Amino acid sequence: MSIATMLLQLGRGLIVTVEIFLLTLLFSLPLGLLFSFGRMSRNVIIRNLTKIYISVMRGTPLMLQLIVVYFGPFYIFRIGLEGYRFTAVIIAFSLNYAAYFAEIYRAGIESIPVGQYEAAKVLGYGKGQTFLRIIMPQVIKRIIPPVTNETITLVKDTSLAFVVSQAEMFTLAKQIAAAESNIMALMVAGLFYYVFNLFVAVIMERLEKASSYYR
Amino acid sequence: MNLLQISHMKKSFGTLDVIQDISLTVTEGEVLAIIGPSGSGKSTLLRCATLLERMDGGSLSYLGEKAAWEEDGRCVYANKNELKAIQKVFGLVFQNFNLFPHYSVIKNITDAPINVNKLPRAAAYEQAEQLLGQLGLRDKADAYPYQLSGGQQQRVSIARALALNPKLLFFDEPTSALDPELTGEVLKVIRQLARSHMTMVIVTHEMQFAREVSDRIIFMEQGMIQAEGTPEEIFHSDRERVKEFIGKYN
Numbered sequence: 510m511s512i513a514t515m516l517l518q519l520g521r522g523l524i525v526t527v528e529i530f531l532l533t534l535l536f537s538l539p540l541g542l543l544f545s546f547g548r549m550s551r552n553v554i555i556r557n558l559t560k561i562y563i564s565v566m567r568g569t570p571l572m573l574q575l576i577v578v579y580f581g582p583f584y585i586f587r588i589g590l591e592g593y594r595f596t597a598v599i600i601a602f603s604l605n606y607a608a609y610f611a612e613i614y615r616a617g618i619e620s621i622p623v624g625q626y627e628a629a630k631v632l633g634y635g636k637g638q639t640f641l642r643i644i645m646p647q648v649i650k651r652i653i654p655p656v657t658n659e660t661i662t663l664v665k666d667t668s669l670a671f672v673v674s675q676a677e678m679f680t681l682a683k684q685i686a687a688a689e690s691n692i693m694a695l696m697v698a699g700l701f702y703y704v705f706n707l708f709v710a711v712i713m714e715r716l717e718k719a720s721s722y723y724r
Numbered sequence: 725m726n727l728l729q730i731s732h733m734k735k736s737f738g739t740l741d742v743i744q745d746i747s748l749t750v751t752e753g754e755v756l757a758i759i760g761p762s763g764s765g766k767s768t769l770l771r772c773a774t775l776l777e778r779m780d781g782g783s784l785s786y787l788g789e790k791a792a793w794e795e796d797g798r799c800v801y802a803n804k805n806e807l808k809a810i811q812k813v814f815g816l817v818f819q820n821f822n823l824f825p826h827y828s829v830i831k832n833i834t835d836a837p838i839n840v841n842k843l844p845r846a847a848a849y850e851q852a853e854q855l856l857g858q859l860g861l862r863d864k865a866d867a868y869p870y871q872l873s874g875g876q877q878q879r880v881s882i883a884r885a886l887a888l889n890p891k892l893l894f895f896d897e898p899t900s901a902l903d904p905e906l907t908g909e910v911l912k913v914i915r916q917l918a919r920s921h922m923t924m925v926i927v928t929h930e931m932q933f934a935r936e937v938s939d940r941i942i943f944m945e946q947g948m949i950q951a952e953g954t955p956e957e958i959f960h961s962d963r964e965r966v967k968e969f970i971g972k973y974n
Contacts, residue, residue, distance in 0.1 A: 632884070
């Protein structure tokens, strides 16, 4: 296989990797906020259910979660789903990352001094307004560093999709390496992950700078 | 009609009765100072009066509108909309300012008028600029709270409260987080407000200030009003405890 062919194949895989990455962020960021509300809920049942959920998602391997989400429907309902592979990958990644994001949001929300809520209340802000106008902007600033960490981990975690044979970059690199008896493709894939993450880091740094106009 | 009326307010945290039984009224244009040692329940009284804390017994009303009252020995509060209307009667200035750090000074002052009271933007900004001028902060409109001294921050928080045109302004130890120099500039602003007959209830440890600015002083201890009177009556009280307390500050 020529280097050009290899790069082309890895490039195609990279597109799938980027898709998994972006869709996971798109779903897990809002879902995580929802779970963080559940985690802080005054309702004991909701609070504990969310707590157990987060504990399981963080306490078991993402690889296993991928397998369960992908093969689960077949074993439980005896149905084979056409074209379900990619969807399963996105569902598993989103559910897993939402659990981590939920804890980041919770830490951020709980770090805002109670005086901010009290000032808003006395000024007549409603609960929704208080959260959206006063609390959330401050939370976002505080959680950028931990969210950056998770986002960078996500870039690398997309490679776990190989376990359900999703043809993302790492899966392809492994196949090429096996066929050619040469780890070159894996090294190149590693380089691609690194460059991808450099890009992610630059964007997050910009976000951090954009929110540094106040302390 | 009394602007504020509190009758037999009670509040406890667990087994600790922070407010035993307090009744007081505030009439329009009056400046009431509340003094007393730490832990006497002054701040809790203010927090209950401003609806930040729920009282356990007694009643609370503004301009004759009941915010809370007693029914079958339990304290009941008015519904959400009624409380929202009552909330507009008063403002509160906190000990540690509680400005919104992500908003500039002018946004801190205009955000609630625009988004809560639905005041047109231009009117809100005009009013805010006038307030800033009055409080000597004209050149700070675009600064962020972290760029200001404590005294400036507290003046901004006073402007923020005034921007909603409250009929009554509460101050919870407004100078306790400030050094003497900065204390002076905040007290000056409160004096200004007193001269313009703003109705105020001020919890403070600044005895001379309380004496000079208030029409009436309440001395609190152990969750009760121990003495009440004009500044002269309080400062020349023959009650041993009041004398002892005030003596410590002179």
